[in-house]
Amino acid sequence: xxxxxxxxxxxxxxxxxxxxxxxxxxxxxxxxxxxxxxxxxxxxxxxxxxxxxxxxxxxxxxxxxxxxxxxxx
Numbered sequence: 001x002x003x004x005x006x007x008x009x010x011x012x013x014x015x016x017x018x019x020x021x022x023x024x025x026x027x028x029x030x031x032x033x034x035x036x037x038x039x040x041x042x043x044x045x046x047x048x049x050x051x052x053x054x055x056x057x058x059x060x061x062x063x064x065x066x067x068x069x070x071x072x073x
Contacts, residue, residue, distance in 0.1 A: 004040060005071060007041055026056055
């Protein structure tokens with residue numbers, strides 16, 4: 001299953017790389033990528049675990065970029 005999210009207000013390349021790396025390492029995630037230009041986050045992973053992955057991904061985003069708004073695309 002592939003999900004797309006908007007990271008409204010993301011403007012830090014270093015933070016985007018940290019977010020991408022940390023989400024990629026989550027249990028059930030096959031791949032994760034952050035596009036800084038479009039401020040989109042793509043997560044591909046286990047459909048059954050996706051609600052938990054999404055919840056944890058939002059926490060990871062807020063850890064590095066507290067002012068960024070995490071939205072479903």
